[in-house]
Amino acid sequence: MQNVCKRRNSASFIQEGSSTMILGLDPLHQNFSETLPTEMSVRIFSELDLRSLCQASLTCKQWNGIIEGSDLLWRSHCLTVLAICRREMDGDRLDGYSWKVTLVRNYRKGCVKRRWLKGRYSNIHSSDKIPPNSMCPLDLETWGEILEAELER
Known part of the structure; x- marks a missing residue:
């Protein structure tokens, strides 16, 4: 028939x-994801940067399902943050968090640490001048690294 x-x-x-x-x-x-196998769609999405990946997940339910359901997509972005927040990320992975949850939990910390290490806040002379998005809970060793970088400047 x-x-x-x-x-x-x-x-x-x-x-x-x-x-x-x-x-x-x-x-x-x-829609390529309707005709390609899911593995191929994941490969296409893996070429996106983190911001684009998040925006693509908002495009339609099918893309969201593929992106949210693929831990590998989040793993590669998570590993770029790993160099900045290794201890926190290793702890999250040992606690059983998915790559996406680990990334979400540590991305902001990584951004804050990176800005401090680059000296973005070196010329601030009082605590009331520190921008609100420049602080977050970091471990003692991380603040020690930031202090060393500031003292070297």
Whole structure:
């Protein structure tokens, strides 16, 4: 038995038994994640930076499902923060947190530490002049690294 239907006026689908053939595919209206295996979609999403990945997850339910469901996508971004917050991230992983949760928990800490180490706040002369987004709970060793960097300047 053969069924023909239209979808968004962009493609015709012919279904025979359990297989489906796509005819007349319009690339402007085709969502790649609908036609590619999930592994290929994950590979495409892995090329995105962190901000773009988060924005892509808001595009549609299907993209969100792929992005949220793939720990590997978050792992690569998490490893870039690992160099900054190694102890915290190792602890989170040992506690069983997913790569995404580990990244979310430590990303801000990594940004704050990086800005302090680069000397962004070196010329601040009083505590009331410290920007509100420049402080967060960091361990004693991290604040020691920041203090050493400040003393070297």
